[in-house]
Amino acid sequence: MTTAVAAPRPSVVSAPVRPRAHWQDRIAQGLLLGVCAFLIVFLLAPLAMLLVKSLQDRDGVFVGLRQFQEYFQTPALRQSIVHTLAVAGTVTAVTIPLAFTFAYALTRSCTPLKGTLRVIALTPILAPSLLPAISFIQWFGTQGLLKWMLGGASVYGPIGIIISSIYAVFPHALMIILTALLLSDGRLYEAAESLGTPTLRKFFTITLPGAKYGLISAAMVVFSYTVSEFGIPKVIGGNFNVLALDIFKQVIGQQNFNKGAVVSIVLLVPVLFAFVVDWVMQGRQQAQFSSRAVAYAPKPRRWFDASMFAYCLFICALLLAVLGMAVYTSFIKLWPYNKSFSFAHYTFGLVDAGVISSFFNSLRMAILTAVLGTMLIFGGAYLLEKTRGVRGLRALIRMLAAIPMGVPGMVLGLGYIFFFNHPDNPLNGLYHGMTILVVVTIVHYYTSSHLTAVTALKALDNEFEAVSASLKVPFYKTFFRVTVPVCLPAILDIGRYLFVNAMTTISAVVFLYSPDTQLASLTILTLDDAGEIGAAAAMATLIVAASTTVCVLYAIVTRLLLARTQAWRRPLAL
Amino acid sequence: MPESAASNEPYLKLEGIRKTFGSFSALKDVALAVANGELITFLGPSGCGKTTLLRIIAGLETQDSGTIIQGKRNISRLPAMKRDYGIVFQSYALFPNLTIFDNVSYGLVNRRKGRAEIRRRVAELLTLVGLADAGGKYPGQLSGGQQQRIALARALATAPGLLLLDEPLSALDALERLRLRGEIRALQQRLGVTTIMVTHDQEEALSMADRVVVMNHGVIEQIGTPQQIYREPASAFVADFVGKVNVISAVAEGGGRFRVGGLVLTGAAGAAAVTPGTRVRLYLRPEDVVINGAVAANANAAAATVTKVEFLGAFCHVTVQVAGAEDQPLLINISRHSIDRMNLVEGSPLQVGLPADCMRLLR
Numbered sequence: 033m034t035t036a037v038a039a040p041r042p043s044v045v046s047a048p049v050r051p052r053a054h055w056q057d058r059i060a061q062g063l064l065l066g067v068c069a070f071l072i073v074f075l076l077a078p079l080a081m082l083l084v085k086s087l088q089d090r091d092g093v094f095v096g097l098r099q100f101q102e103y104f105q106t107p108a109l110r111q112s113i114v115h116t117l118a119v120a121g122t123v124t125a126v127t128i129p130l131a132f133t134f135a136y137a138l139t140r141s142c143t144p145l146k147g148t149l150r151v152i153a154l155t156p157i158l159a160p161s162l163l164p165a166i167s168f169i170q171w172f173g174t175q176g177l178l179k180w181m182l183g184g185a186s187v188y189g190p191i192g193i194i195i196s197s198i199y200a201v202f203p204h205a206l207m208i209i210l211t212a213l214l215l216s217d218g219r220l221y222e223a224a225e226s227l228g229t230p231t232l233r234k235f236f237t238i239t240l241p242g243a244k245y246g247l248i249s250a251a252m253v254v255f256s257y258t259v260s261e262f263g264i265p266k267v268i269g270g271n272f273n274v275l276a277l278d279i280f281k282q283v284i285g286q287q288n289f290n291k292g293a294v295v296s297i298v299l300l301v302p303v304l305f306a307f308v309v310d311w312v313m314q315g316r317q318q319a320q321f322s323s324r325a326v327a328y329a330p331k332p333r334r335w336f337d338a339s340m341f342a343y344c345l346f347i348c349a350l351l352l353a354v355l356g357m358a359v360y361t362s363f364i365k366l367w368p369y370n371k372s373f374s375f376a377h378y379t380f381g382l383v384d385a386g387v388i389s390s391f392f393n394s395l396r397m398a399i400l401t402a403v404l405g406t407m408l409i410f411g412g413a414y415l416l417e418k419t420r421g422v423r424g425l426r427a428l429i430r431m432l433a434a435i436p437m438g439v440p441g442m443v444l445g446l447g448y449i450f451f452f453n454h455p456d457n458p459l460n461g462l463y464h465g466m467t468i469l470v471v472v473t474i475v476h477y478y479t480s481s482h483l484t485a486v487t488a489l490k491a492l493d494n495e496f497e498a499v500s501a502s503l504k505v506p507f508y509k510t511f512f513r514v515t516v517p518v519c520l521p522a523i524l525d526i527g528r529y530l531f532v533n534a535m536t537t538i539s540a541v542v543f544l545y546s547p548d549t550q551l552a553s554l555t556i557l558t559l560d561d562a563g564e565i566g567a568a569a570a571m572a573t574l575i576v577a578a579s580t581t582v583c584v585l586y587a588i589v590t591r592l593l594l595a596r597t598q599a600w601r602r603p604l605a606l
Numbered sequence: 607m608p609e610s611a612a613s614n615e616p617y618l619k620l621e622g623i624r625k626t627f628g629s630f631s632a633l634k635d636v637a638l639a640v641a642n643g644e645l646i647t648f649l650g651p652s653g654c655g656k657t658t659l660l661r662i663i664a665g666l667e668t669q670d671s672g673t674i675i676q677g678k679r680n681i682s683r684l685p686a687m688k689r690d691y692g693i694v695f696q697s698y699a700l701f702p703n704l705t706i707f708d709n710v711s712y713g714l715v716n717r718r719k720g721r722a723e724i725r726r727r728v729a730e731l732l733t734l735v736g737l738a739d740a741g742g743k744y745p746g747q748l749s750g751g752q753q754q755r756i757a758l759a760r761a762l763a764t765a766p767g768l769l770l771l772d773e774p775l776s777a778l779d780a781l782e783r784l785r786l787r788g789e790i791r792a793l794q795q796r797l798g799v800t801t802i803m804v805t806h807d808q809e810e811a812l813s814m815a816d817r818v819v820v821m822n823h824g825v826i827e828q829i830g831t832p833q834q835i836y837r838e839p840a841s842a843f844v845a846d847f848v849g850k851v852n853v854i855s856a857v858a859e860g861g862g863r864f865r866v867g868g869l870v871l872t873g874a875a876g877a878a879a880v881t882p883g884t885r886v887r888l889y890l891r892p893e894d895v896v897i898n899g900a901v902a903a904n905a906n907a908a909a910a911t912v913t914k915v916e917f918l919g920a921f922c923h924v925t926v927q928v929a930g931a932e933d934q935p936l937l938i939n940i941s942r943h944s945i946d947r948m949n950l951v952e953g954s955p956l957q958v959g960l961p962a963d964c965m966r967l968l969r
């Protein structure tokens with residue numbers, strides 16, 4: 033061979049090369065199409081239907097924005113908007129500083145028992161949102177132990193909604209802020225120290241700016257959670273109207289579905305706004321984090337650590353008091369007159385009353401959601417991230433997967449009524465069945481699970497699929513032999529997340545259950561309505577017990593797995 | 607050598623390969639022929655298109671246009687699964703949850719070979735890469751260099767006709783890189799497998815390759831043996847990118863003579879053809895500059911003063927200011943031994959000669 037300077041060849045403009053796809057690529061693309069179809073049918077179509085219904089009157093005649101006009105002319109309904117925003121604003125303003133201080137204590141001080149404090153702070157996730165409402169009624173209600181603290185004000189109303197919501201959203205805010213604080217670079221503090229920067233200045237120049245995006249993101253999550261929440265105002269709201277409750281009243285009370293759709297759209301606006309802000313902030317936070325950052329290691333400071341520990345203990349005591357009161361209520365005869373220990377609420381209140389079956393329905397629903405949801409979401413994320421071809425479809429799925437986080441459960445549920453209860457829909461048979469409850473729950477919690485899966489998959493070497501192809505091994509074989517085992521911790525995490533949320537959710541399923549598929553969380557509502565607060569507390573306690581069991585199982589299994597099948601994670605001392 | 611025998615019938619032939627990413631043109635009409643059993647390196651700065659070209663050969667990217675013939679088979683449109691190659695990545699891409707044995711046998715299991723045969727083949731491959739005992743370990747328990755050897759064994763397991771190496775040594779430390787360089791080359795020659803290696807490290811390219819393909823901005827600048835690339839660079843880019851080089855701005859005076867400030871230099875191949883008055887650049891490697899005793903017979907001699915001595919171990923980079931062309935510092939490679947002998951320090955006077963036959967004229 034001799035030297036040849038590559039002379040530009042005469043450019044023959046040939047037809048673009050169309051690669052021939054392997055049949056295995058076709059399988060992957062077909063499955064991806066299936067995921068896309070699922071999201072279109074079970075997310076996009078119901079939402080589109082909702083939008084259409086909001087522009088029609090009861091008889092299905094197109095009336096444009098007239099229903100919105102009517103809505104805004106009704107003073108009571110207009111008041112709901114003010115109420116909703118005021119409550120959500122207050123909850124956000126209180127929760128964020130509380131959670132930030134807690135997260136600050138866990139990351140920047142040498143507080144003892146960090147692990148325990150963190151676990152206690154996260155317990156509200158295990159409970160349905162109705163639990164704090166019940167519990168606060170016991171503490172501050174008409175017969176409440178601490179009623180005097182309210183100085184004549186009633187807990188039924190904004191006060192009850194606000195404190196119950198704070199309890200329910202606290203762990204969500206805490207997790208986001210914790211992550212933001214953990215991501216900060218310890219070397220920034222070292223640099224500041226070497227320059228003799230005072231503590232307060234370090235806080236305002238390093239800590240706060242570093243956590244800024246996390247704080248905004250947490251605020252948005254808290255805000256949209258509170259706006260969307262329906263169970264809390266239902267139980268403890270009294271006559272205080274909020275948007276989510278209005279939807280419920282329009283649909284269940286007045287059977288005015290189209291008005292319900294109008295309120296849904298009104299509710300969707302603030303939640304979507306918060307969702308978009310959150311999305312933008314998360315992107316910025318990731319960009320800010322450099323992979324070379326060094327974790328910050330706090331040094332012991334006696335008084336600071338002691339006061340931080342005292343604060344955390346105080347918060348944990350409050351959280352446990354809420355959970356404890358509900359559990360306690362379920363085990364005594366009648367609050368506050370007869371406080372003797374009794375299983376009556378479980379035996380008579382649940383079993384004999386014939387509502388215990390709803391607990392087993394919930395269990396079945398949660399297991400199905402966890403298993404099928406994990407398969408669908410992780411499989412979908414894998415196909416999305418690791419297979420080739422069909423670019424347009426991928427972009428569409430990415431967008432669809434992000435939407436559920438910005439849609440309140442009630443809005444989604446109402447969309448399902450419109451879409452699946454439509455006589456012309458071939459999927460009509462799903463309506464009122466267990467399937468639709470599972471599906472709506474999977475879709476409702478799709479986004480977070482999807483992001484967990486994508487993060488885990490992105491951590492894998494990008495070339496596994498290329499190597500498999502060069503070795504002529506089909507992609508699905510590598511998926512089962514390598515991808516799934518390596519991502520198992522993330523997969524289990526998704527399963528646990530779906531299970532716990534399926535056990536506690538009410539908003540997405542409240543319009544979709546039938547007598548045969550009554551769920552535990554919905555039974556709490558019914559029992560509470562009937563004044564059976566002890567039985568309601570018992571049911572809430574059962575849900576907490578089930579969620580806790582799964583979380584403990586998850587912790588054990590993860591630890592065992594890491595110890596055994598994932599031996600490869602431990603580098604051997606050579 | 608298989609090269610000469612196969613020179614009429616290349617094993618791998620690329621023609622008119624183009625690839626654009628949006629408005630960025632990654633490859634502009636690339637053509638290349640690789641002989642059977644040859645080791646070719648794609649050398650160039652990052653973003654020059656070398657990795658894209660490799661991925662197109664592997665079927666991991668699709669070219670916008672152009673054809674690829676491998677062993678008489680047109681593979682231009684074939685998916686990666688249907689092509690015949692083994693590939694090694696910079697990141698190793700070993701399956702972390704599988705043992706070394708399972709990693710190496712990954713492609714064999716799929717071919718419905720007998721268990722005993724697979725066992726024998728894996729043992730053979732592990733011995734080949736010098737890690738006969740590693741079979742039961744996990745990738746995370748091996749060093750970077752060992753992992754890369756395993757990745758190589760896995761790629762070779764199915765005895766592919768073509769071996770593709772994508773910056774295989776970049777993630778390793780300097781010593782390991784040097785050792786593996788020699789090992790890969792020896793293994794490749796022993797197996798006679800046609801190999802393409804992508805690298806941005808010129809030393810690696812020159813020391814391992816039968817031929818080097820120098821790329822820049824999606825275009826092949828030069829294809830040649832390492833000696834040709836180094837000694838007869840075809841373009842200013844190649845001269846600059848491969849090794850160190852002095853670039854001297856000059857004005858042609860006709861008759862093969864050039865004016866550099868107050869100096870007049872003779873030489874460089876093809877110099878006579880340059881129209882007088884043209885601004886040109888003369889390229890001269892630092893090790894080609896002669897000094898003191900050796901200067902006498904040289905036409906392009908000049909007096910110079912040492913301005914900087916940079917110690918690099920076995921030899922030094924000496925920067926000098928040439929009388930008459932003070933604005934163009936000249937870099938010279940001088941052995942440490944000579945420096946000591948001549949007692950060269952900053953300010954020392956030095957006679958330099960720029961050999962006409964070593965100077966190249968490039969535009």
